[in-house]
Amino acid sequence: MKEANEKIRKGLEVLGSGEDSKLLSHLNACVRCGLCAKSCIYYLSMKDEKLIPASKVDIVASVYRRYFTFTGRQLPGLVKARDLDDKTVTEMVDLLFGSCTVCGRCVKHCSIGVDIEYVVRKGREMLSVMGYVPSTLQSTVRSALNTGNNMAISHGDFVDTLEWMEEELQDEVDDPEARIPMDEKGKKVMYTLNPREPKFFPISISAMAKVFYAAGESWTLSTRMYDVTNYAYFSCHPDEAAVISRRMYDEVNTLEAGMLVLAECGHGVRSNRWESPNYIKKQFGFEVLSSVELMAKYIREGRIRTDRGALKEKVTLHDPCNLVRGGGIFKDQRYILKQCAEDFVEMTPYGTDNFCCGGGGGQLAMSEYNERRMRIAEIKAEQIRKSGAKVVAAPCHNCIDQLSQINFTYKLNVKVKTLAEIVADSLII
Amino acid sequence: MAWYNWFGIFSLAICLAVCLYHVIRLIKLGMPVEYSGRSGSPVSGIVYSFTSAMNPSVKESASLNLPVYIAGIVYHLGTFIAGILFMTVIAGLSPSGYHLLFFAFFLFISALSGTGILIKRLTDKKLLYISLPDDYISNVLVTFFQASGGVFLLLPGSEPVFMISAGLMMLYLPVGKLRHAIYFFAARFHLGFFYGWRNVWPLHKQKVDERSK
Ligand code: SF4
Numbered sequence: 001m002k003e004a005n006e007k008i009r010k011g012l013e014v015l016g017s018g019e020d021s022k023l024l025s026h027l028n029a030c031v032r033c034g035l036c037a038k039s040c041i042y043y044l045s046m047k048d049e050k051l052i053p054a055s056k057v058d059i060v061a062s063v064y065r066r067y068f069t070f071t072g073r074q075l076p077g078l079v080k081a082r083d084l085d086d087k088t089v090t091e092m093v094d095l096l097f098g099s100c101t102v103c104g105r106c107v108k109h110c111s112i113g114v115d116i117e118y119v120v121r122k123g124r125e126m127l128s129v130m131g132y133v134p135s136t137l138q139s140t141v142r143s144a145l146n147t148g149n150n151m152a153i154s155h156g157d158f159v160d161t162l163e164w165m166e167e168e169l170q171d172e173v174d175d176p177e178a179r180i181p182m183d184e185k186g187k188k189v190m191y192t193l194n195p196r197e198p199k200f201f202p203i204s205i206s207a208m209a210k211v212f213y214a215a216g217e218s219w220t221l222s223t224r225m226y227d228v229t230n231y232a233y234f235s236c237h238p239d240e241a242a243v244i245s246r247r248m249y250d251e252v253n254t255l256e257a258g259m260l261v262l263a264e265c266g267h268g269v270r271s272n273r274w275e276s277p278n279y280i281k282k283q284f285g286f287e288v289l290s291s292v293e294l295m296a297k298y299i300r301e302g303r304i305r306t307d308r309g310a311l312k313e314k315v316t317l318h319d320p321c322n323l324v325r326g327g328g329i330f331k332d333q334r335y336i337l338k339q340c341a342e343d344f345v346e347m348t349p350y351g352t353d354n355f356c357c358g359g360g361g362g363q364l365a366m367s368e369y370n371e372r373r374m375r376i377a378e379i380k381a382e383q384i385r386k387s388g389a390k391v392v393a394a395p396c397h398n399c400i401d402q403l404s405q406i407n408f409t410y411k412l413n414v415k416v417k418t419l420a421e422i423v424a425d426s427l428i429i
Numbered sequence: 430m431a432w433y434n435w436f437g438i439f440s441l442a443i444c445l446a447v448c449l450y451h452v453i454r455l456i457k458l459g460m461p462v463e464y465s466g467r468s469g470s471p472v473s474g475i476v477y478s479f480t481s482a483m484n485p486s487v488k489e490s491a492s493l494n495l496p497v498y499i500a501g502i503v504y505h506l507g508t509f510i511a512g513i514l515f516m517t518v519i520a521g522l523s524p525s526g527y528h529l530l531f532f533a534f535f536l537f538i539s540a541l542s543g544t545g546i547l548i549k550r551l552t553d554k555k556l557l558y559i560s561l562p563d564d565y566i567s568n569v570l571v572t573f574f575q576a577s578g579g580v581f582l583l584l585p586g587s588e589p590v591f592m593i594s595a596g597l598m599m600l601y602l603p604v605g606k607l608r609h610a611i612y613f614f615a616a617r618f619h620l621g622f623f624y625g626w627r628n629v630w631p632l633h634k635q636k637v638d639e640r641s642k
């Protein structure tokens with residue numbers, strides 16, 4: 001009983017912390033017009049009214065009303081104010097972790113301007129501090145906390161992979177001096193990776209290394225802290241997210257790098273570029289850039305040259321939610337593709353209106369929701385099919401994973417590529 | 430001054446006092462401290478949030494639900510007109526002139542829009558699912574406020590009904606969802622700041638032809 005009360009106290013503390021007016025504003029603003037329904041992949045795919053974004057807002061807001069408003073305390077029935085009991089917690093887990101990719105698409109379209117995604121993340125934070133994160137997601141966070149990367153790749157295996165990729169690079173550019181530098185101090189760029197790369201797609205490491213080689217960049221990888229992801233951003237545990245953020249911050253400083261460059265990973269870019277400074281409550285004293293921005297910069301500045309006809313097949317672009325809606329990177333990926341591909345077509349819709357692939361919000365890590373994840377992916381499958389493209393470019397390894405599964409499940413017969421791969425294949429060296 | 434006018438003034442005072450409390454609380458809590466390096470303009474984001482971001486061409490909630498969106502706008506305009514009428518009465522002015530017919534007509538139309546929205550709430554499966562008793566009460570109070578305002582413009586003798594409906598609505602405003610009269614602005618402000626800071630808003634032109642650059 002005492003433990004249960006303590007959990008409730010912790011959960012409510014998230015709602016009542018009174019840090020600023022943002023949460024209060026968004027919790028009180030929804031008018032339950034329901035017009036956000038058609039913006040959400042979950043509702044569109046399953047047509048279940050409990051999945052509309054307003055329901056996700058309201059389950060958090062109903063707890064807020066119960067404990068923090070006069071009406072909710074005195075007349076809970078009038079405003080359906082809910083106790084933070086087991087039933088509410090179970091529903092919250094299912095709605096906020098299992099039925100939302102935190103893609104933010106509904107936010108732009110909300111008739112009022114409720115930051116639905118922010119409220120969902122606050123709800124996740126409540127569950128997280130209470131200890132109710134789905135175990136699969138929590139074990140991914142734990143791997144990162146315990147081993148320094150979310151896939152628990154050992155230091156030896158990682159170094160072996162890098163050495164292997166360095167040989168590949170040397171063959172590719174026909175230069176025995178070409179290198180993948182490790183733990184070198186004082187370089188201009190400290191580059192990061194999504195652990196999926198060393199584990200499953202090492203070729204994308206050599207692709208980016210080839211781009212750095214062509215640009216003559218002064219760069220290094222850290223073998224201690226290279227993981228661009230931060231799954232605590234999805235579990236929304238602020239302390240755990242801060243530990244991971246601080247490690248990256250410290251490593252850039254230890255290696256005395258001038259700039260942190262983030263691999264193609266939507267949430268990795270968002271968490272490191274935008275959220276990490278807030279997690280650790282510190283302004284970074286170095287520049288933080290996504291590799292997409294950096295590659296576009298190289299091309300614009302003439303540091304690398306690409307063959308505009310290198311990619312002959314029709315290519316379309318998947319916009320990762322965290323890069324575009326959550327990070328304002330919209331033009332660079334298009335610019336890059338137009339420098340490498342003959343025939344680039346947009347999906348419909350695209351940009352800030354693009355639909356999530358279904359793998360965001362930690363869904364790829366939460367196998368208990370796999371069936372749902374592949375069901376909501378039908379929307380993305382249709383977008384790709386209608387584009388008529390043979391290649392889908394996606395500047396995010398998580399999206400690449402989901403898109404590859406979509407490709408298989410919905411028999412799209414397309415190739416799924418990162419931008420670094422496309423640029424590397426188009427380089428004129 | 431008649432008792433129903435006093436009731437109106439009393440309700441207005443309570444409503445304003447509680448609303449002021451909400452506003453002061455928001456101001457006191459302030460903005461979140463942002464440690465990330467800014468890449469856009471929060472000011473432009475906020476301006477965009479209150480202007481172009483509301484345009485149906487960039488907002489599916491409007492473009493995919495145009496009749497409801499228009500009904501909503503008419504309904505809100507009706508509330509403003511009825512509110513001005515209420516202020517006119519407590520200021521001791523008696524509205525007159527032919528244009529009153531226009532306003533009365535508009536108030537009936539807006540009350541009709543409100544009724545339509547209520548019917549939709551009662552019949553649409555997803556709206557029924559998310560609705561709270563508060564939503565129905567708020568709608569009924571506002572719709573009645575508008576309709577009684579329209580009647581009052583045509584039949585001045587119905588002033589007590591109008592003033593009582595206005596008073597009831599104002600007493601209810603700070604405790605239920607009508608509070609969005611305040612929180613709408615706060616939410617849009619935060620959203621504009623957030624997206625502006627990250628250079629998401631104002632929306633980039635969604636056409637990029639940079640082959641020549
Ligand atoms: S569109 Fe916005 S205000 Fe309307 S129900 Fe959805 S979240 Fe609430």
Ligand code: SF4
Binds near residue numbers: 041101104
């Ligand atoms: S954030 Fe995305 S998945 Fe979550 S409710 Fe909004 S549209 Fe749906």
